[in-house]
Amino acid sequence: MTAVDPETRIPDPIDVDAAEEARLRAAAGLGPPALAPALGSEYAGFELVGVPDRPPQTEREREMYTLEEGEMLLNMGPQHPSTHGVMRLVVKLRGEVVTDLDPVLGYLHRGIEKLCENATYTTVLTYVDPMDYLASMHNEHAPAIAFEKLFGIQAPRRAEYIRALVVELNRVFSHGLMIGFLALDMGGLTPILYSFINRDDVVELLASISGQRMLFNFFRVGGVNWDVNDEFLSRLGKWHGTVLKSIGDNEKLITENEIFKGRTQDMGILNAEQAISYGVTGPNLRASGVPFDVRKAHPYSIYDELEFDVITQQRGDVYARYLQRIAELKQSLHLIDQIMDKMPPGPVQAQVPGIIRPKPGRAYGAVESPRGLYSVYAISDGGPTPYRFRMRDPSFITLQVMPLLMPSHLIADTMAIMASLDPVMGGVDK
């Protein structure tokens, strides 16, 4: 074991801050900072859950974990039904009103970026599937685009149409599930059942073209794995006849529901400037009135040949985010119609060698996933594996707005706000 050279050691800002703080406090004649409030007799015997048993590492952490009179900390998670995965929220409460909030991530961290640096280009497309498990097709689409740029090949036009078809189908069930979970988190059990019926139809449909129900492994560098088959087409026709009814059932239950509107309107308002500054993308950004959609901004695949508008809402609250999902869901059905009409004949896979060794270079591939801008930055050094493989997952970035949106709301409403942002922890923790 080599000794650490103080010159080359990574300077740890944390230690510097703590030492500086200790010095300042000593100069001012103060004791160590109060991390947790002194336990009064009524709390004797209880442990304060959530307060870290170490000095605060940053300014923000000190602010969050220093309690004033009448405030308390509450731990939600990591196992909590409404966190849509494994995540811990430390909530600072005054009575029943949230005053501050600290998301603690990493319970599902698998190091997929590092794994992908040790996998061949073909294998990477299988590793990214379980990341955002409600948008596996989109997860595969962005690396496929980036790798094709690196390799300098183009997928055949029919393959591009099939790609657009499957990602729009994926978007339909992802948005459908979000609507169901939003209602579920506010106590309405029925909509999630309709959502899951619709979702099951779509995954069976995608299984008939790719072979798997959830982790599709359908995209290839330079094309897709299979062409559309008879079973897929007959299922698609049958599904198309029923999907509008199943969405309509949900809409009838939710959209004009007084309780739903009372609990979602003017709740968790995110304005356009805040949304852009916080890096929010996708339906959440468009619900705040910013018309940014990667399919229009930087058209990939065949989206420049399809007709569609960028839908926006104005209010930016939970209800607007719900309406945005409904509108985009119907738009996706419209896009699926156009794709099926225009789909050209031809091959679905370009000629690609078994082991892909692109020239050294860099490429950026971005797609519009159901949760926003999902992008991949890949660097090749000429070898059979990517030198660096970076994924930008939209739900990870979107989670940052929670400490902005949730304060001043009741604790029960935090779940509605959380569900309206529609994060998927598999993608957040990578």
Add this chain to the structure above:
Amino acid sequence: MRLLVERFPETARDLWTDEDTVEVQIPRGSVVETLRTLRDDPQFSFFMLADAAAVDYGVGNHFEVVYHLYSDKHPAWLRVRVPVERANPRTPSVTSLWTGAMFHEREMYDMMGIVFEGNRDLRRIYMSPDYRSFPQRKDFLLPDDAADSSAAGVNPLERPETWDLTTFSKELTSSAATYPPLDTQVDVPAEAYPHGQESADKSRPA
């Protein structure tokens, strides 16, 4: 691209472009000013930070922080590359421009050990707070790589160079823990672990 050359003649180097990305390299010192101009100037209007990522070019080389920006006035993504020394991995934070850079920077600090000056919440985000390595660096070896390592007895999972040994030994002496003793070899080579089959056999009743 021409606009970039005109406006940043001294800072913009290595301009390069592919089908939908324009790439530019700027020095670390001018990151905040350059990105602020790119964001606020109506000619550029790169108002959205699409991505911020860190790249490790290996031991003896440098790190790089890469920003991808989006503008509604230009038909390409803008990629801004900022080299960062490996010996002193510090670079200014851009959280003053985009609040949403916070999680990007926390992730880069956690995975690569790059310190963003001015970020007021630079904590680890994925790994636990007492974790001492930076897993996405190229000298962080996976168990599979241990056989290729030239360093004898390298810990297959963590590089001791990145540990703060002062704190580490303090932790050891303050607790009853005796693992791992500092003066002996910390790591057991991968071959020394009992074979999976053997241990399974032992657990079976005779």
